[in-house]
Amino acid sequence: MAHGWTSFYSLIGSAAAGLIGLIFIVITLSNGRGRPSSLRAFALYMTPTIFHFGAALAVSAFIEIPGDSPPETAAGLGLVALAGLACCLRSAMGILRSPDGAPHWSDFWLYAGAPAVLYAGLIVAAIGVWTTADWSPRLTALTLLVLLLLAVRNAWDTITWIAASGGGSSDP
Numbered sequence: 001m002a003h004g005w006t007s008f009y010s011l012i013g014s015a016a017a018g019l020i021g022l023i024f025i026v027i028t029l030s031n032g033r034g035r036p037s038s039l040r041a042f043a044l045y046m047t048p049t050i051f052h053f054g055a056a057l058a059v060s061a062f063i064e065i066p067g068d069s070p071p072e073t074a075a076g077l078g079l080v081a082l083a084g085l086a087c088c089l090r091s092a093m094g095i096l097r098s099p100d101g102a103p104h105w106s107d108f109w110l111y112a113g114a115p116a117v118l119y120a121g122l123i124v125a126a127i128g129v130w131t132t133a134d135w136s137p138r139l140t141a142l143t144l145l146v147l148l149l150l151a152v153r154n155a156w157d158t159i160t161w162i163a164a165s166g167g168g169s170s171d172p
Contacts (some may be wrong), residue, residue: 005137006064012144013060016053019152023050026159044094045158048111051087055080059122060142073129077122077140084119085164088112117145118147 027042062068062076092112095103121143128136 006143009060009063011066012148013057016056016060016148016151019155020053020057022049023155025052026162031074031094037132041158041161044091044098045107045111045154045161047120048087048115049151049154049158051084052115052147052154055084055119056144056148059140063140070129070132074126077126077129079105079125081119081126084122085116088116088119092116110150114150115147118143122147 016116023046027046058080059077062073064081065073068076081109089112095108095112121139125136125140125143127133128139
């Protein structure tokens with residue numbers, strides 16, 4: 001499947017891995033924040049974002065495995081997609097049940113809804129990979145690129161929230 005797509009998947013996988021590292025730096029730098037609020041925010045918003053970066057890295061790796069048959073590659077994509085849907089469900093439930101007040105209207109859609117649609121698209125792409133459909137490489141690549149860009153947007157959103165709420169200082 002990676003024929004002609006090697007550079008694309010190398011770029012996406014490398015970007016995802018680098019961004020995971022940067023998020024861990026941000027988490028370390030915000031260590032002085034009040035524990036209960038920062039742990040809840042990280043669990044609710046940062047964990048799914050790291051998962052999405054990890055999914056982009058994993059899908060890139062599954063596609064680049066030399067000698068894998070289409071069913072093996074499709075199984076890897078399908079597993080990542082199912083885990084992603086579970087992550088989105090967890091995020092949706094957490095956002096809707098947030099005790100910290102009403103979240104911003106976009107939180108549900110950008111942290112749970114849109115990623116769920118992308119993981120559903122990845123399931124369709126996995127089916128296409130399994131059946132060696134002509135459209136499957138493009139759908140896989142598009143889904144992965146949009147997932148990576150959405151994760152970048154969500155990381156930016158969470159990090160600016162940390163900065164605006166005094167990420168380096170203790171809560172009063």
